[in-house]
Amino acid sequence: MASPISVLILENDSNSVFDLVREMKANGLSPLYRVVESSANFEATVLEEDWDAIICSTRAPFQSEISFFLKFLNEKKIDIPVILLSEPEDFHKNLLYMKSGVNDIIDRKTLLRLTEVLERERRELVYRKEKNTTETFLYQSLKEIQLQKFALDQANKVSITDANGIITYVNDAFAKITGYESFELLGHNHRILKSQNKSKEDWAKIWESIHKGKVWRGEILNTKKDGSLFWVDTTIVPFIGTDGSVFQYIAIHHDITDQKLAEEQLTHDAFYDNLTGLPNRALYLARIEQKIFTYNIQKDGYPIVFCINIDNFKRINHSLGNESGDKILIIFSERLKQFSDKDAIITRLGADNFSILLNHLLSIEEAVDYAYRLFEFLGDPIPLGGYEIYLTASYGISAFGLGGKEADVLLRNAEIAMFHAKSQKVGTVAVFNQAMQEKIHFQLEIQNDLKKALIHNEISVFFQPILDLKSNQIGHWEALVRWRHPQRGMVSPAEFIPLAEDSGLIVPITRFVLEQTANVIEEVQIKKGYPISIAVNLSPQVFYDQNIFHWIVDLHKRRGIPYSSLQVEITESLAMKNLSDTVPILSNLIDIGVKVALDDFGTGFSSLSYLEKLPLSILKIDKSFLNNVHVGNKESFLLISIINMAHDLGYTVVAEGVEELEQLELLQSYQCDEIQGYWLSKPVPFPEIIPFLDQFYKKETS
Ligand code: C2E
Ligand code: CA
Ligand code: CA
Numbered sequence: 001m002a003s004p005i006s007v008l009i010l011e012n013d014s015n016s017v018f019d020l021v022r023e024m025k026a027n028g029l030s031p032l033y034r035v036v037e038s039s040a041n042f043e044a045t046v047l048e049e050d051w052d053a054i055i056c057s058t059r060a061p062f063q064s065e066i067s068f069f070l071k072f073l074n075e076k077k078i079d080i081p082v083i084l085l086s087e088p089e090d091f092h093k094n095l096l097y098m099k100s101g102v103n104d105i106i107d108r109k110t111l112l113r114l115t116e117v118l119e120r121e122r123r124e125l126v127y128r129k130e131k132n133t134t135e136t137f138l139y140q141s142l143k144e145i146q147l148q149k150f151a152l153d154q155a156n157k158v159s160i161t162d163a164n165g166i167i168t169y170v171n172d173a174f175a176k177i178t179g180y181e182s183f184e185l186l187g188h189n190h191r192i193l194k195s196q197n198k199s200k201e202d203w204a205k206i207w208e209s210i211h212k213g214k215v216w217r218g219e220i221l222n223t224k225k226d227g228s229l230f231w232v233d234t235t236i237v238p239f240i241g242t243d244g245s246v247f248q249y250i251a252i253h254h255d256i257t258d259q260k261l262a263e264e265q266l267t268h269d270a271f272y273d274n275l276t277g278l279p280n281r282a283l284y285l286a287r288i289e290q291k292i293f294t295y296n297i298q299k300d301g302y303p304i305v306f307c308i309n310i311d312n313f314k315r316i317n318h319s320l321g322n323e324s325g326d327k328i329l330i331i332f333s334e335r336l337k338q339f340s341d342k343d344a345i346i347t348r349l350g351a352d353n354f355s356i357l358l359n360h361l362l363s364i365e366e367a368v369d370y371a372y373r374l375f376e377f378l379g380d381p382i383p384l385g386g387y388e389i390y391l392t393a394s395y396g397i398s399a400f401g402l403g404g405k406e407a408d409v410l411l412r413n414a415e416i417a418m419f420h421a422k423s424q425k426v427g428t429v430a431v432f433n434q435a436m437q438e439k440i441h442f443q444l445e446i447q448n449d450l451k452k453a454l455i456h457n458e459i460s461v462f463f464q465p466i467l468d469l470k471s472n473q474i475g476h477w478e479a480l481v482r483w484r485h486p487q488r489g490m491v492s493p494a495e496f497i498p499l500a501e502d503s504g505l506i507v508p509i510t511r512f513v514l515e516q517t518a519n520v521i522e523e524v525q526i527k528k529g530y531p532i533s534i535a536v537n538l539s540p541q542v543f544y545d546q547n548i549f550h551w552i553v554d555l556h557k558r559r560g561i562p563y564s565s566l567q568v569e570i571t572e573s574l575a576m577k578n579l580s581d582t583v584p585i586l587s588n589l590i591d592i593g594v595k596v597a598l599d600d601f602g603t604g605f606s607s608l609s610y611l612e613k614l615p616l617s618i619l620k621i622d623k624s625f626l627n628n629v630h631v632g633n634k635e636s637f638l639l640i641s642i643i644n645m646a647h648d649l650g651y652t653v654v655a656e657g658v659e660e661l662e663q664l665e666l667l668q669s670y671q672c673d674e675i676q677g678y679w680l681s682k683p684v685p686f687p688e689i690i691p692f693l694d695q696f697y698k699k700e701t702s
Pocket of ligand 3: 599600620622656
């Protein structure tokens with residue numbers, strides 16, 4: 001069967017055309033041809049059809065146009081083979097034609113090789129076209145892949161390894177996260193990144209699955225070039241070749257370091273104290289439990305819990321500021337770490353409360369000894385902002401089997417012992433016992449009841465008169481708070497005031513006492529026509545948290561209470577420990593005419609040098625001091641010198657707890673100004689004040 005071929009013939013010699021067609025047909029081609037006789041129609045005709053070949057005469061008028069034709073085809077990117085029909089003698093010219101891009105030249109006389117050339121050219125054309133299509137397709141695919149790769153590269157960190165796990169490609173993003181340059185990674189195994197969270201065995205399993213063609217996804221903790229770590233969420237996709245084996249692996253990594261760090265932070269925050277980095281109560285309890293478990297099995301490593309509370313930390317915080325308070329806590333926790341051996345577990349239970357768990361001590365005696373050594377170690381002054389802060393702490397100890405065998409009981413008992421130590425005297429050590437628990441229980445109950453006491457009108461104020469020894473008049477009174485508990489009856493202020501101070505209830509209680517005091521002053525003024533003066537006891541908390549000065553100014557403005565009718569009593573410890581806070585307030589009070597008394601002198605530090613620093617009006621000598629005084633003994637000389645010195649400083653001296661006439665006479669002979677005590681009167685309730693005054697002055701005048 002003849003093979004069809006479409007040919008464009010540029011020839012104006014009809015004989016030649018005839019020869020050409022005949023030659024083609026004779027050689028088994030079935031030409032579909034068009035003849036163009038002038039060069040003018042060339043462009044249009046070329047574009048009309050998908051020609052297999054152009055046969056062009058080298059004679060006029062085409063001769064001069066050949067280069068134009070070739071240029072046109074070239075520019076239009078029309079791929080049609082051009083075969084010249086030339087004279088054999090034009091050899092030299094033909095060579096030039098060949099160079100300018102014609103595909104072949106045929107001798108027009110013999111037409112030898114015509115069919116052969118045409119078929120060859122058509123074959124090559126088909127091949128070229130196919131190649132072109134494939135190339136275009138390939139090019140497009142490549143472009144697509146590149147686009148995809150670009151997109152992949154943009155959003156991800158990508159690495160490719162060959163079948164042997166050798167890195168053959170990494171994108172910039174991946175190289176960047178590893179801290180290596182791309183070229184440093186290429187040619188290496190992924191082991192260069194020293195993954196931290198997977199063992200050799202883990203990797204063996206992972207690769208076994210990937211080798212089988214399965215996609216793997218997981219989180220890997222890798223190591224950067226500088227040794228720091230980074231987390232990636234990695235997907236490894238195996239690529240399987242025609243032979244069924246994997247020829248490369250593409251790994252897509254997501255940087256999840258921030259997320260992981262945030263997670264770690266969350267877990268850390270849940271179990272560690274933010275400020276000191278020490279384990280918190282929850283983690284600590286778990287550790288105690290572990291130790292108890294081990295002890296139960298091995299009967300070795302006796303768990304002992306220490307509870308350590310910094311004394312007067314609230315005051316430090318208040319006077320130096322929270323920031324300094326925090327610094328002190330950090331230094332304190334560092335010292336605890338320094339002192340304790342590496343097996344010790346240290347925690348900050350909250351605020352100024354620390355605890356240590358030890359399991360190398362063999363007895364309670366050793367534990368007590370340990371606590372005292374720790375006490376000494378922690379006693380070194382802490383330098384802070386130019387000051388030296390001297391800290392003491394109170395220690396509670398509890399041990400396994402001593403009142404408890406569970407972690408929480410052990411810890412609670414140590415805390416109870418610590419509270420007990422503190423209530424005895426700050427800076428001491430106490431070992432837990434059952435009685436402490438009962439006491440704490442009782443105190444907690446009382447504290448609870450106290451919260452309701454004010455609302456339920458269980459709190460009242462009694463007033464105790466103070467006698468002026470020179471004028472023999474009632475110099476002033478002291479307001480003393482009372483609590484009638486619905487079940488327990490009268491509870492001593494010595495018992496509940498410390499609890500009120502701890503719970504903050506002392507603030508509303510003191511305001512209540514002040515209002516009651518104002519009521520008495522008003523009532524006496526109205527009924528007796530003269531003002532009396534009443535002293536109110538002030539706890540440290542009233543100085544820290546509230547402005548006592550403004551309360552008193554308010555009482556004066558709102559209720560017309562003269563300042564001279566009000567006195568305040570502060571204790572030595574309050575005055576001495578917190579000079580910078582109290583001195584200005586006390587000075588202000590004295591300036592407006594409120595007298596300030598130093599209470600219980602002789603019980604605490606009794607540092608005479610401090611007296612000078614304090615703005616005071618009255619010095620109240622404690623009852624216990626009086627108990628030991630007898631004519632001519634050492635205490636009596638001390639008493640005389642205290643009274644004299646107080647007078648030198650311009651203070652009035654009051655002796656407290658005078659129960660006997662002899663005491664009164666002795667004090668009078670020592671020039672003491674005023675006395676307070678049962679000899680004169682017990683504290684009396686509000687309604688008994690006026691009758692007392694009536695009675696007293698009746699006696700005086702009679
Ligand atoms: P204080 O300020 O030293 O009060 C004197 C205490 O001695 C009172 O005890 C009083 O009843 C008692 N007393 C008076 N004369 C004699 C006596 O001749 N012999 C004996 N044995 N005791 C006498 P009270 O009322 O039990 O108060 C105890 C402490 O409670 C007070 O000691 C004071 O520190 C505190 N307190 C009382 N009321 C308040 C208050 O309203 N606020 C504050 N912050 N503390 C208060
Ligand atoms: Ca007092
Ligand atoms: Ca007193």
